[in-house]
Amino acid sequence: MSRIAGRFQQLAAQRRTALIPYIVAGDPSQDATVPLMHRMVESGADIIELGVPFSDPMSEGPVIQQAHERALANGMCLSRVLELVQEFRKSDDTTPLLLMGYANPVMYMGYKAFADAASAAGLDALITVDIPPEEVDDINAQLQRVDMDNIFLVAPTTPEERISRIAAGASGFIYYVSLKGVTGAGHLDMEEVTQRLAAIRRHSQLPLAVGFGIKDADSARAVAAVADGVVVGSALVNAMAQTLADGGNSGQAIEAVASLLGEIRQGIDSAAS
């Protein structure tokens, strides 16, 4: 069983919702990323989503755009991201890791070369924001060859017949984008999220994670009541950036993320009880 499937099964048995933090690899520095990942696990992360920086991150709001720019300025690139994955795996062989990024760097490396390198590094899954099901066949063939999950997104605008098509090709979990907009936008409509998750469940047995627009313990608690996983990104990246902007050092920035993540963990767990 894959690490992702195993983790969701284990959480389901405990009646807990997965907490999935997102950070951009190489932000605020290359050296900080692996310590930050371990610290997030200690603070309650169940799965880690690592952003692959891209020059043109079209689905991101300003907070994560700037994180991409910082990471690139720090010399981050896809092969280096995979090295960080490998480094993380040296002392954590259980926490599922997924990369979230854009098509072009993966395509440039080559789908086959990426699948081989990512699998060897210990990566579990990939989300490419701009590869919808219509364009997915080539990369899917390579990911399946190395037993890696390709995580699909479902949006508020996805019609139900399309959900059924997406569900048919999905593995690992399904990622529901909770709002029309970019990452970090702030208008979560819980009634709509609840209805949409119910619609997805009519077509898939896979766990459902919800991301975009979850920023604190309260919003995480609300989403945890209806979802199997909660993704938090911009709020964490912002906590880190703010700490540094206020004169804090890298260690303090990591602790700011850990602290916020701890609060969100409590929020999620209080929804379950």
Add this chain to the structure above:
Amino acid sequence: MTINASKDLYAAVPDEQGRFGPYGGKFVSETLMAALAELEVVYSNLSTDKHFQQELDHDLQHYVGRPSPLYEAKRWSDSIGGARIYLKREDLNHTGAHKVNNTVGQALLAKHMGKKRVIAETGAGQHGVATATIAARLGLDCVVFMGETDIQRQALNVYRMKLLGAEVVSVTSGSRTLKDAMNEAMRDWVTNVDNTFYIIGTVAGPHPYPMLVRDFQCVIGREARAQSLAQTGRLPDALVACVGGGSNAIGLFHPFLHDESVAMYGVEAGGHGISTNQHAAPLTAGTPGVLHGNRTYLMQDSDGQIMDTHSISAGLDYPGVGPEHSWLKDIGRVNYVVANDDEALRAFHKLTKIEGIMPALETSHALAYAETLAATMTPEQTIIVNLSGRGDKDILTVAEIDGIVV
């Protein structure tokens, strides 16, 4: 691949997935897929609807001022002593460039879809102005995204857009030019997809945009073909157009693709020179990748990051190109070449002095190459150059380079 001039070859692209051979497609976030599907259906119905076509033709004739003339540049041709050069005068369109052919068409689509708000990206500002113009006429809210760098170098067009009632949003991410403006427009669209129509200005973006923008721009080539037959009794020997995203070029080229005797040259921005890496010539010096919803030739580094581009003309300052051009390059039907900044500037001055026509700096790239090409041809041969836009917007840029304070 070899050239196959059968009619089916060019009519068969894009296919249902929006692909031109291995290029094109729909590489966008899931949130936009439903909007693209809706646009495909609407366009498919309206493009064969007689009433819609009449409405479009009426606007092109009475609002844009079509047909645009095909003008024989006699003094310029004489000065070169080679082929006779004809200029397809898209600069005489309302708003001064070919861009309006497309905005009139897409705005009609928006109207039929009941969208009250339109957004656009712009580089030089010509597409932004053309969008703001048509939005004013139809009473639509209009927001134009423009890179901070371009806002500075195209101040006149920014003011024009504001006069027309559009909101101009300064984009400060990335390289602060056209590609970043397009990123920001996509972000707006994904947020306001219910009430907003995204009027893309070139033959790029996700399917069906490269197809529908091409279709709206093909009026250029259809007219030019008929005008050439009427005025010279024959087809031209060569076509020349500048290529940024490539909408004016595809508009001129496409109706001639089956005419095997007609050679075609797409002129990319060579910037400071291809060897300097400071250019905007993905077809000449790039490799295939995915940006802004389609697979095409791009300027990218060894990590697949999109590179910063340079061109004297904001409208060509883009790291990608329409996917149909990538395909036409690979099958060898169109030759893609470059003209550098200084060559374009020389052509700008020459045409202004010798014909009394001041071309846009984008267009000046095509003129520069046409001069070189004409010199290798005979006076019995003809070239049509797409004079895609007028140069008023570039006067301050040219003055600054020439060290003149206006």
